[in-house]
Amino acid sequence: MAKVYFRFGAMNCGKTTALLQVAHNYEEKGMKVIVMKSSIDKKGNKNIVSRLGIEREVDMLISPDDNIIDKINLNNLNCILVDEVQFLKPNQIKELWIISKLYDIPVICYGLKTNFKGELFEGSKAIIEVADELEELATICRCGKKAKFNARMVNSNFTNVGEEVEIDGSNSIIKYEPLCGECYIKNVLKIKSLKK
Numbered sequence: 573m574a575k576v577y578f579r580f581g582a583m584n585c586g587k588t589t590a591l592l593q594v595a596h597n598y599e600e601k602g603m604k605v606i607v608m609k610s611s612i613d614k615k616g617n618k619n620i621v622s623r624l625g626i627e628r629e630v631d632m633l634i635s636p637d638d639n640i641i642d643k644i645n646l647n648n649l650n651c652i653l654v655d656e657v658q659f660l661k662p663n664q665i666k667e668l669w670i671i672s673k674l675y676d677i678p679v680i681c682y683g684l685k686t687n688f689k690g691e692l693f694e695g696s697k698a699i700i701e702v703a704d705e706l707e708e709l710a711t712i713c714r715c716g717k718k719a720k721f722n723a724r725m726v727n728s729n730f731t732n733v734g735e736e737v738e739i740d741g742s743n744s745i746i747k748y749e750p751l752c753g754e755c756y757i758k759n760v761l762k763i764k765s766l767k768k
Contacts, residue, residue, distance in 0.1 A: 574678040576669050578657070578699045580685040581709035582719040582750035587682040588622040590709065591653050594680060595628065603650035608632040608640075610659035610695075612737060620655045634660060640667040646675050657683035658693035659737070665698035672704075688724035688748065689732050690756070711750050719750030723760050730760045 581587060591607070598605045609620055611633045621627040632643060644652075652668065654660070660668075668679045681703075685696045692700075700706065713719040723730050725747045757763050 574672045574676045575704035576672045576699070576702055577678070577680045577705045577707065578696075578703040579680065579682050579707045579709055580696065582711050583684070583722050583748045584623060584750050585709040585711035585719075586622075587709055588620055588655055589624055589626065591620065591655050591680070591682045592622060592626055592628055594651075595653055598651050604648055605651045605653055606631045606644060606649060607653045607655070608634055609655040610657075611635045612659040613656040630655075634664060636661055638664070640664050641671065644671070646671065646677065649675075649677050652677060652679045654679065654681040655683070657681035657699055658685070658687075658695045659683075660695040660698070662694060662698035665695060665702060669702040684722060686722065687736050688722050688734075688760075689736075690721055693736070713750060713752035713755050715752060715755055717752035717754070719752050721751045721753065721756040721760075723749045723751045723756060725749060732760050 579587060579590065595605050595607055607620065607628060607630050609630050615621055618633060619627045619629050634640060652671065654668065668681070671677055672679045681699055683696060684693060686692055711719050724734065725731070726734070727745050751759065
């Protein structure tokens with residue numbers, strides 16, 4: 573029986589690059605894949621764009637009110653690849669899980685686990701609940717330690733207030749930086765020490 577995979581990590585850990593490589597691997601073997609992403613992710617419009625400069629047009633943009641099962645042609649399909657899965661709705665995650673089990677099609681999802689406040693995205697929570705396998709992709713913090721947090725910077729200053737979704741690159745004053753726990757606490761939460 574096919575599995576649902578959730579491959580997650582902080583910003584800049586190579587999630588999109590990994591997805592593009594998996595798509596290439598399937599297609600090189602003559603297999604059919606569907607690459608999709610949430611329409612909430614405006615970066616690249618209809619393309620999935622890696623920070624390395626490679627991109628690919630998606631086969632399907634998923635809007636928050638879409639029923640994935642109604643939109644997808646499951647005939648002769650070997651794999652479903654989802655970028656930015658954190659933006660999908662819980663019912664859409666459940667549909668992907670159902671497809672994997674009833675149609676025996678692997679579903680490999682890539683995305684962020686938590687937002688810039690350190691809280692689970694709605695879609696990430698839903699995929700964690702049903703995923704057969706979880707895999708954390710690593711990147712490094714400015715200090716060299718493993719980064720786990722996605723810190724938001726507005727006008728070059730760290731913040732933990734604002735709307736949950738603000739796509740990197742959609743606003744010139746907003747950027748994201750992957751941080752380890754210690755750097756997140758010191759730079760975003762502004763806690764330098766527990767001493768009184």
